[in-house]
Structure formats: structure tokens, C-alpha cells
Amino acid sequence: MKCGIVVFPGSNCDHDVYHVLSHVLEQEGTFLWHQGTSLEGCELVVLPGGFSYGDYLRAGSMAAHSPIMAAVRRHAEAGGRVLGICNGFQMLLETGLLPGAMRRNRDLRFLSVDVHLRVERDDLLYCSNYRRGDVLRMPIAHAEGNYVDTEEALDELERRGQVVFRYVDDAGRREPAANLNGSERAIAGICNAGGNVLGLMPHPERCAEEMLGNRDGLGLLAGAVAVGGRVGALAAAGG
């Protein structure tokens, strides 16, 4: 599958994603410059982590208005796959392709540590290599990952099953101590109603090879390029 990794000034996980997609998963990875206006036929678009535009104003807010984002929006709205990781997730929130916003981490610290995530959906292509309830270990590295929205919007998100990953302890339990950044309802990753746009704060591309000591994230990137089946087919059926 042709996969486009969008490069913004300040992106720093673009090559990691490219490496996993191209070399580990043997897909056709290509870089897309943020000033471009075409996705060049890519089926999967990845908005990688980093500090686009130096996190000026709000993390992801400047990138959300880059020329390429108009094409990314059209792709997403047509049902195309868009995966936002960390800063990429923040961009998806700022563009409105996913609901909610990020605040600074509860304790105001930049957090660079492994966390545990519970898989809440396994009917998405992205999660097709996981089972609901699986506990994954993935690294986070962010200062603004404290997810928030209005209570009504959070209820709606839950009702529609758009919470895909939650911060839990190593036994899969929701504990305040396991929710390091203070996110509402321990939300680590969400999808849109169609299930084709996914954003998460943890970095699956940093834990996708055995030689790195952890390959829990490989399944997610493999799911993102999975062929066959409609993305979010069950989500659509369930309304």
C-alpha cells in the first residue's frame, strides 16, 4: 500500500514511521511535504509526531492550516485512512477531523515513559491485530497530551465507541496513577465516527521491532495497511 508520511517543519518521527512502514511492513512509503497540495495517490496518510512549527500557539495548530491539510481533510472525508501519532493526533484535533482538544499534562511535565494501553475496539482495521481488552505497552513523549472535551461530547464519544485506547495499569485496570497526563476518561486514542481517522498520543512506531525490546506497536501499523474489509465496517453498522 502506498503510504504518505507528511513532513512538517519540526516533525521528528517521520523517518521512524517511514522505516516501519517501508522496511518492517514492506509497504511503499513516501514523504509528503507540508507545502504540497496532493497526496500523490497514497491510501494511508500518517501525520507523524514531533514539534511542528515549534508547537507555536498550540501544539498542532499551525500544521492544521498547512496547504497539505486541505488534501488530508478531503481524503479523510472520503473515507481514506488517516493516522495521527502524538503531534499528528494534536493536528487532527486542531483541524476538527477528530473531536476534543489537548491541555498541558496535568503535572506540567514533558512525559517520556512507557505506558500501558487497553484496546477498546477490535472491529477497526487499525486494531485488527489486537483483541478488545488487550494491554499494550507503548512509549509516550509529550507535554500536551491531556485530552479534554465537554462532558456531553465525551459521553457522545463513549456512546459511539470512538475511544480506541485508554491508559491503564499493566493489568489493564483504569487507575488514576496510570493516567499520567490526566486525560479525561483516561483517553489515549480516539477515532472518528467512520473509523477511518485514528489519533493517539503513544508512539507505535517506536515499539515495532524485536530488537527494540518491544513490538506491541507493530500490530497497529500493520492494521493501518491491512487490505480487505471496510474500515470501521462494524462502526457504521452500529451507527
Added chain:
Amino acid sequence: MTSQTSRHGKGPEGRFVARVLVYPRVEVLDPQGRAIEDALGRIGFDGVRRIRAGKSFEVALEAADERQATEAVERMCRQLLANPIVEDYTVEWVSE
């Protein structure tokens, strides 16, 4: 979202200067404001009820008239300067 517009600081030839203040919404936890609040308590300021840490922007622009200047700045606030999910903004007009 709130917006209060005071006297327009209309300069020469349709030049305007707006001061945009952006704050975390009162109902949204503001970790930065909370930390500053705690620090003020630690150094002996007991009566502080709340701190909200925000941002300010000075927007110098040209527009045909006050109405257009106001509309432009309001749009800037909604589309970029503030994130309405977590922030409120106010607009004041100042002289250049």
C-alpha cells in the same frame, strides 16, 4: 466564548490595533494556572481565589471600517488564535 468590544482604536487610513486575550475556559482545568496559584500560596499570598494563565496577541490590521476590522479579528479568533473547546477570548481595541 465571549467577546467584548470596547472603543475602536482607529488610526490613520483605516488602520486598527486589536488586543486579543485568550484564557482557558473557567470550567476547564488549567494546569499552568493551578501551578502558579499554588506557588503564590507558597510565598504567602493567601487570598488568591483563582489564576488562569492565558495569552495575549496584538493584531495590527488594515480594514475599510470598524465593522470589517471587528469581523476580521473575530474570525481570526475562532479559526486560529483561540481553541473554543478549551479557551475563551476577548477583543479590546487600542490605539497604535
